Amino acid sequence: MVRPRGIARVGGGARQNLVPLLFASICLTGILWANISIPFLLTDVVPRVARNLFLVLSLIVPVVAGMGLNFGIVIGAMCGQVGLILVENAGGQGLGALLLAMALSLPLSLLFGWMTGLLLNRAKGREMITGLILGFFANGIYQAIFLLMAGSILPFRNQELLLDGGVGLANSINLVGTGQRLDHLIRPSIRVSIFPIYLPVATFLVSILLCFATRWYLRTKSGQDLRTVGQDMHVAEIAGIAVDRARVRAIVISTCLGGIGQIIFLSSWGTFNTYQSHEQVGPYAIAALLVGGATVVRATIWHAIVGTILFHTLISVVATAAQTLVPASMGGAQIGEYIREFLVYAVIAVTLALHAWKAKRRT
Numbered sequence: 001m002v003r004p005r006g007i008a009r010v011g012g013g014a015r016q017n018l019v020p021l022l023f024a025s026i027c028l029t030g031i032l033w034a035n036i037s038i039p040f041l042l043t044d045v046v047p048r049v050a051r052n053l054f055l056v057l058s059l060i061v062p063v064v065a066g067m068g069l070n071f072g073i074v075i076g077a078m079c080g081q082v083g084l085i086l087v088e089n090a091g092g093q094g095l096g097a098l099l100l101a102m103a104l105s106l107p108l109s110l111l112f113g114w115m116t117g118l119l120l121n122r123a124k125g126r127e128m129i130t131g132l133i134l135g136f137f138a139n140g141i142y143q144a145i146f147l148l149m150a151g152s153i154l155p156f157r158n159q160e161l162l163l164d165g166g167v168g169l170a171n172s173i174n175l176v177g178t179g180q181r182l183d184h185l186i187r188p189s190i191r192v193s194i195f196p197i198y199l200p201v202a203t204f205l206v207s208i209l210l211c212f213a214t215r216w217y218l219r220t221k222s223g224q225d226l227r228t229v230g231q232d233m234h235v236a237e238i239a240g241i242a243v244d245r246a247r248v249r250a251i252v253i254s255t256c257l258g259g260i261g262q263i264i265f266l267s268s269w270g271t272f273n274t275y276q277s278h279e280q281v282g283p284y285a286i287a288a289l290l291v292g293g294a295t296v297v298r299a300t301i302w303h304a305i306v307g308t309i310l311f312h313t314l315i316s317v318v319a320t321a322a323q324t325l326v327p328a329s330m331g332g333a334q335i336g337e338y339i340r341e342f343l344v345y346a347v348i349a350v351t352l353a354l355h356a357w358k359a360k361r362r363t
Contacts, residue, residue: 034321058257066230072131076258113255117248179270
């Protein structure tokens with residue numbers, strides 16, 4: 001029996017969007033189960049989406065270039081943190097200081113992004129695991145510099161950034177000069193029910209600008225070259241495209257955007273953990289992108305937007321449900337944090353498994 005065309009189209013659409021539909025249903029179930037009010041949920045989810053969307057968008061270009069999910073984005077995050085540390089040490093204040101931190105992060109991001117791209121060209125087909133290991137290696141160097149050299153070899157003018165002994169950066173840095181400067185630039189309050197929902201408009205506008213910039217770039221000659229390389233490197237070489245150079249360019253773009261995104265993220269918090277804030281950037285951003293329906297071979301702006309909303313709704317719902325349903329005496333707050341960490345890697349595992357299953361069905 002031949003199914004009507006409309007039903008077949010709906011069924012195909014459901015299979016194509018299986019991952020976002022799955023996590024949307026989990027979010028809805030959690031909201032109903034824990035009886036979470038929508039206004040209360042929005043007060044937590046809206047700021048999360050605002051501060052994380054830029055980082056998720058920065059992962060799109062490497063996927064388009066056929067390099068998979070850029071776990072090496074943690075290197076860009078460290079470059080962004082270096083920019084913030086330099087500005088805070090100099091005593092910078094206001095939006096200008098925040099923009100200066102972004103500008104200072106770019107030379108480092110360009111250098112290390114270029115070096116990362118060269119290395120990944122030697123590991124074609126294994127870019128994701130190579131980027132993951134490279135992030136661990138870079139993290140060791142970062143910690144050695146700021147734990148052993150800051151205050152001794154590297155002079156610091158602001159002593160409040162250092163540990164009590166005068167050597168090594170403090171575990172937590174309060175962003176006095178750059179904290180929440182972008183969030184508070186344009187931030188109207190919209191009252192829903194009894195909950196004031198604050199919209200960090202300027203932060204959203206920066207991410208929207210990146211959406212349009214990414215869309216424009218992927219339509220240029222350089223962007224089309226990246227698409228061709230991502231589809232088939234052999235065909236791209238025959239067409240006269242410098243494949244290795246294009247792949248390096250994709251990683252450099254992602255690394256630079258990752259540094260800026262990390263500055264936006266940390267500035268929104270107003271403080272950051274010197275030695276750990278960058279460690280979860282890759283898994284969290286990648287999990288959000290995958291929840292939106294992206295795969296290791298295809299990612300779009302809409303995947304990033306939908307995924308960021310769904311993933312951080314899921315994180316918020318799980319944490320709130322754990323605190324609501326588990327008594328405080330049994331560690332409800334701690335259980336929520338444990339489940340949150342579990343969810344990040346579970347999301348990556350489930351979505352990659354579903355992608356492999358769908359790819360096997362097509363062959």
